[in-house]
Amino acid sequence: MTGKANLYIDNVVDSEAKTLTLLLKGDIDVTAGEVFDTLPEVLADHKVILNFEEVVRVNSMGLAQLMRCLESWKKSGTATEAINLNRMVSMLFKMTGLNRYFGGAGQDIADVEPAEAVPAKGGKPARNRSPQFRRVKRNRGTDADTEETPVASAASEKPAAKPVELASDTDKMTFSVSLQNNQQLTGWYFLNTLLQRRLDRTISMDITQFGQEVALHENAIVFAKPFDACSLIANHNYIPIARPANDSVEVSIVVRTEDSEKSIKDFEGAAVATSAKESFVFLLGRFFCDEYELDSSALSYQFTGNQLTAMRRLLEKDVDMLFMLKENYHLLLELSRAGTNVLEESETGIAYHMLLLSPRFADLQTQLTNEFFNLQDDAQGSRVLKDLGMESWCKPEDDEIAMLQMLYGRYVK
Known part of the structure; x- marks a missing residue:
């Protein structure tokens, strides 16, 4: 050895x-x-x-x-x-x-050995899948019945603004938050109050609303969707601080029931509906298609602004496929999912919401990191986590961020 x-x-x-x-x-x-x-x-x-x-x-x-x-x-x-x-x-x-x-000598390109196929529901033979894309058996009795609410698309990217130089270390900081769900609102305000006390800094909070265009790079602290996080890291040198544990943005590729026996490659030249171009649901959906030798650049896309409108486009046969946030698809009422089936789903674990710090405030990196990592260690922090619906915060791994950036760079020019 x-x-x-x-x-x-x-x-x-x-x-x-x-x-x-x-x-x-x-x-x-x-x-x-x-x-x-x-x-x-x-x-x-x-x-x-x-x-x-x-x-x-x-x-x-x-x-x-x-x-x-x-x-x-x-x-x-x-x-x-x-x-x-x-x-x-x-x-x-x-x-x-x-x-x-990988492959035989003389071959230009060959895929690595795929993971063992996962049996599909109903005993149907499973399709051959890449290791990072597979259907997942969910440990739940029944799907949760929740009211459908439009999901906000990622904020449209704006040209980079010249950073404003701070007059002193005591100047007010701004904290921009992209909500994962509306139930988090109170928790974020509690967290901001807690941060102001522990950092001994004035911090103004801004909640990003649906469809609102904001210059995220003007903020000191940003809790961002993965697409926006990639933009801030790549274009503005923001520092990844923390991520919610067990958070993952995945895509479901959904088709009408009559098309559920088809494979991805059968949708050459198809029309696809999805909520937003500036989202990792869209990027993962494209990557998924390319993985299965369906040229994603040859597909036509309709960006609907929210996922329920995209679902209607599929049911009304305006499009052939739907890229939808995996969690939201499975949270829809059964009636809302009627007439559709999941063709494929991702299980990458690399795309998630992220807390980032502006390089202008790099001196706060260690202190801010410690505050988020240790929230569960006291009563106030535990209450904040409960209000946010989070178990804890953890470190974004360098390898995961590198892969996230590579996927972003592949499709965002």
């Missing part, structure tokens, strides 16, 4: 099958290069099989080290295959194009 730092590799040569199997364990990071350098030479006519079953994480520096190794094998004509990728690693490979290295 070879090993260094956070990565260990077991290797097994099968002379009869002509394979060199590498079982990778741990994290593939910047130190992985020293581990890859100690790998045995690949024998002639042997294929390299990389087993990622025990890989926890691959970060951007580790990706560079792995790519160097894969490029060397490619140049020597050695075939490579990847198996047992977890959701995050599979997503990273596909979004960065690293999966082009």
Whole structure:
């Protein structure tokens, strides 16, 4: 076994099958290069099989080290295959194009081995799915009956404004919040009051309303949808501070019941309804189609402003498919979902609401981070979390943000 730092590799040569199997364990990071350098030479006519079953994480520096190794094998004509990728690693490979290295020698592009198919409801044979996209069995007796309320689209992007220089450290800060649901409103005001006391700063709160165009980059603190978070990080150097635990933005690709036996690839040139162009529901829907070899750039899109209007467009046969926030689709009354079926759903876990800090207030990063991470440790903070409907806050992982940014950059020009 070879090993260094956070990565260990077991290797097994099968002379009869002509394979060199590498079982990778741990994290593939910047130190992985020293581990890859100690790998045995690949024998002639042997294929390299990389087993990622025990890989926890691959970060951007580790990706560079792995790519160097894969490029060397490619140049020597050695075939490579990847198996047992977890959701995050599979997503990273596909979004960065690293999966082009896997397949037989001489092949330009080949997908990594897919995850085991999940049986569909009613005993129907499951479609072959990528690891990060699958239907999920929900642990609930019945779907919750809730009234349908239009979901606000992400705020339209505005040209970057020149940041206003603060006169002193005591100047008032602004805190912009994009609500996850209307029940959170009281909780955010309580949280803002708590922050003002603990940071000893005046903080003015602004709740982003449905359809309201705002210059988010003018705020000191922003709780943003994933699309807006990506824009703030990429264009204005905002600092990711925290994210709600167990929060995830996923897409349901919905079709009419008569089309539920079709596959994604059967919708070439289709019309798609979705609430907003500036949303990760739209980006994930496009990525999903491209994953299944349906060119998303060749589809036509109708942006309706809210998800209920988009649903009506589907039922009235104005469009062929619907990209909808997965959670909202499953919260609709059964009557509202009648006549529709989920064709596919994502389970990426990389898109979520995020709390960000303006680089103008970078000196508050540590203090602000500690305040959010420790909210559950006292009575006031616990009350705020309860009012927000959150269990706790956690750190946005660098790898997840990198993948989020790559997906954003792929479709937002």
